[in-house]
Amino acid sequence: MSATKDKSLAESLITPDGKRVLVPVMAIYGANAAGKSNVLHALFLMRDMICGKYAKLLKGEPLPQEPFAFVEGEPEPTEFEIIYYYKGIKYAYGYSFDKERILTEYLYHWPRGREALVFSREKDKYEFRENIQEQTTLAGRTPENRLYLVSSNEWNCAQTEKAYLWFQQSIYGLLDVGMDIAQTISTIQEGGRKKERVLKEMLLADLGIKDVVIHGNKKAPEISTVHCLTDEKGKEAAYSLQMGQESMGTQRFFARIGLWLKAMEEGALLLVDEIESSMHPLLTRHLIEMIQDPQINTKHAQLIFTTHDTGLLDLTLLRRDQIWFAEKDERTMQTEVYALVDFSPRKGENISKGYLQGRYGAIPFIGGGENFWGE
Template identity: 75%
Template sequence: MAIYGANAAGKSNVIHALLLMREMVCGSFAKPLKGDELPYEPFAFVDGETDPTAFEIIYYYDGIKYAYGFSFDNDRIINEYLYHWPNGREALVFSREKDQYEFRESIQEQLTLAGRTSENRLYLTSSNEWNCAQTEKAYLWFQQKLRGLITTGVSNETTIDAIRKGGEDKKNVVKEMMLADLGICNVVLSGTKEKPIVSTVHQLTDDNGNQKQYTLQLGQESVGTQRFFSRIGLWMDAMNSGAVLVVDEIEASMHPLLTRHLIEMIQDQTINQNHAQLIFTTHDTGLLDLKLLRRDQIW
């Protein structure tokens, strides 16, 4: 899904909302200490008292539909709820209004877990620390299936992991890097696990027709090549796991044909066999092509 719009129209906030949900469920904001402030950022253009931030998302995990939502302010979770459709019919898993909970299954056990959940933590998170079967799969979707990339944070970690694994994982990364920069014939990893050093191997032909190889550190490559390197591992990982990949400004610092190639990989069912999904924001009108995207994929 491609999201277009003017500057300050709110495109990036769609991506940030999805990723903040993930951070609150299983990321950096998932385990606040009692009394810690929540990542509350209310609407700025309002006089007087501000409303809570509220999120709701509907998703599928292992063929079962879930609807999960919560709201919060600076200090506490105000409400939280989870529904599922195990037999095609809606059923409540739990609901919460501040410290008041309602459950349908394993009521006494879950009331005990609710009592261990501080006012500034999500029950979906805290219950899974105690292996709660009723909320496990709903939680795993956030942990396993929702991946994100924003322009302010570029990480090579996923691509480096693929190179470290070797075999088909590394082969696929090298293949895509050859597409990004026709001179690259290999990617080599050195250094330590904590401080890896990524080098690219270039094969060049001199005036006499002799082939020679030269090595560059990744930081010496063009910004576009570095950006493609950081993204290709995330793309491969998402397609292997059938994840939902959300990306802000997909075209940032990359050649338009490389951007198009990343989208085509997701659209190609022979490559994307596990049905990974891509949601991205962009200003690139060159992607407004009905040979690339259906009309209903453009917002």
């Protein structure tokens, strides 16, 4: 998400350390089964291995490796690396693993603008630069199928704490086709300013909802929306609907707005698969514009989403370095992810038209020119 020298929409750019310039939003286009969702799933698997369901595997339990399927013989190890900023400090963290063990792991940081090793690992051999004796003890307590970043934080290791907290606090996502409304419900139940913000967004989205009322318990909440109608004499009356009676687009927007607001409040990274699902294009655009607007997104939250909505291929909404494509090589079945800037499009170019014409690749090849329906 590093910004190029593109001058457009410069006001939306982020500088986490006062030097490096990043974009707040990244859109990934591609045909079905091209592999674009795997970019998001990779980030989520990293989070799950660090602070989620795979973080504390018992000794001997298999690691969640899902190797590339289209190879003969033994699969290659899975490798991850991510470079990120937390509280103004740059970190580079990576590791590799197979089904049985962590093979390599390393963490670097730039506390004073210069690269410094925090730790490195090759199987059971570790290297440390600070607090060596204590960290060597912690390394000895780290099972072969667990990350040192995880085990060291179970013992409050100061050297790895901040790098760990970014994964714990700063990655949110909507990768399921279902609707997770838990965060929006939680925000409304907090009441006060937070509930007002949700209701304001529902009104701005022109959904006609004046209030949201929640009854029941956490496992089975009953959600009602309140609509106000005015008759011919000017008399106003309030009517309630169950959330299930609202349109699918309204339900989808309701499910997303709580997480959207939380991500912006925390300055988090928000991952969304098929952002346009069941929503009007203008609602989708509004959610993206919130992240792009520095007056709304004051904590520098970032958004990565996949989409098929060519209406978002608009250079008044997204910069050329914010539009990416995923394309699968039909011979090897491997996915390549590349940016629009690689094609050096002109500022006034119709990106949507060019994409549908195949100018940038990453579209499905339909048919083949033969008459499949003929005799």
